[in-house]
Amino acid sequence: MLTVPHCRDLGVTITSDLSPSLHIQQITTKAHQRANSILRCFMSGNVTLLVRAFVVYARPVLEYNSITWSPHLKQKIMVIEKVQRQFTKRLHGYKNLTYRDRLTKLALPSLELRRLHLDLIYCYKIVFGLIKLNFSDFFEFSSLPTRRHAYKLYKSRSSNVRVNFFACRVVNVWNSLPDTVSFTSLAVFKRCIRIVDFNEFLMCNDV
Secondary structure (H helix, E strand, O other), X not given: OOOOOEEEEOOEEEEOOOOOHHHHHHHHHHHHHHHHHHXXXXXXXXXXXXXXXXXXXXXXXXXXXXXHHOOOXXXXXXXXXXXXXXXXXXXXXXXXXXXXXXXXXXXXXXHHHHHHHHHHHHHHHHHOOOOOOOHHHHOOEOOOOOOOOXXXXXXXXXXXXXOOOHHHHHHHHHHOOOOOOOOOOHHHHHHHHOOOOOHHHOOOOOX
């Protein structure tokens, strides 16, 4: 019987130990190449245009199917963040700004925050039946008195292997959503979570 140390399935490289390290190495290499190409190939030095090109051509490489592989180790989180960090630093007039200041000025969220938003959006789709996945295969509603919102999920005990999987890691963030977040539609939900402060859930919020 032939065994292999890793394989690629639906665009995600999966290793025998379920570590996302190899996948992260592959996508960051590809994203760096695209980011560098944008800076080399665009004749215009217009920052808005360059950032738009990065968002369209480089950032999706770093986010595709992140629900399944989003890292929990700070080292891996920073490896991914480095793509956007280096790109923004090379923009005209941004070299001497801190990464946080560059993101603020460019109205860009960190890549870690983007992945957290994607987790919440996917959770919303499962909770409200917008995708063909059984809610009960992932979650169950909490039976405890609710504060903040009416869709709190039960936090089950998980093994060390599963604790960082999507269905486990998203629960605390989902349950912490303030009552200012509306669940009336996916579009409204997306707008609401953009203005919520998630710093307590970010490993690299000191960017």
